[in-house]
Amino acid sequence: MDAVLINGTQLLLNQVYDSIGFNQISDEILRHLVITRVSQPRSKLATVDYLRSYYDEDVDLNHIYRYMDKLYNTQMELAQQISVEHTRRIFGGKIGLMFYDVTTLYFETSKTDSLREPGFSKDGKAAESQVVLGLLVSEGGYLLSYSIFNGSQYEGFTMIPMIDDFKQRFNIGEDFVVVADSGLMNKNNVALLQQAGYKYILGARIKTRAPPSSNGYSH
Incomplete structure (x- = not known):
């Protein structure tokens, strides 16, 4: 690949993701999943193809499935806390x-x-x-x-x-x-x-x- 196209939607959603506070969760795969879900909602398999084609991100499908378990078992409380604190700041x-x-x-x-x-x-x-x-x-x-x-x-x-x-x-x-x-x-x-x-x-x-x-x- 000679060059990577800068995607304006990705840049914007990255800023929103960080401003909410989800960057407190260290796994970058969550960032990829959230941004893709907002901009191009699709199945996990199609998400892998989309990330590979448009963002040059080589994400393994099984890794996504394993991470979903990790998110639920160890990070869900933090994710909800971030969301609640963000909402309270807004109001x-x-x-x-x-x-x-x-x-x-x-x-x-x-x-x-x-x-x-x-x-x-x-x-x-x-x-x-x-x-x-x-x-x-x-x-x-x-x-x-x-x-x-x-x-x-x-x-x-x-x-x-x-x-x-x-x-x-x-x-x-x-x-x-x-x-x-x-x-x-x-x-x-x-x-x-x-x-x-x-x-x-x-x-x-x-x-x-x-x-x-x-x-x-x-x-």
Whole structure:
């Protein structure tokens, strides 16, 4: 190769990656995976070809798979801490609004294990094994945390444990407001939110709206 073309997208995303703080994680393979996921989302195999063709990065596919295990087992807590601190900096040190949602991710197989099980599928794949993904984001869509649940888990039972865990792990002392869709804001979860002292926004029809509680807001 006589020359390497400087890619403007790569330069920009490298700066964003560093400004967030992910350069605290020493493995450069994470940088490659994140930047490629943002600019050219594709499978891990196609990512290897893309990095080799456009960035002259010779990354082995098996190395990527091994690194994904390393990321999950030893670096995930640091990665989430970096993300949370970045979000708090953007919003002046406070989370403010905390949006929670849940979805299902299915596998093209009927085989099950301790995590992958059939359950209510948002993709209409009731016969396939799946996992349940819970996601916490801030205003503007900045990632706060995520968690994977057993595929047969009822989504209504995922919200409170995840919020409690997030608050404890990242020492969130300031008030924040929980926002979720009406399916997650069932009577049981609203009672648990009130019991824990969390503020929340509850969607309801105007004609049937009851007066808001001291820490709940109707909309």
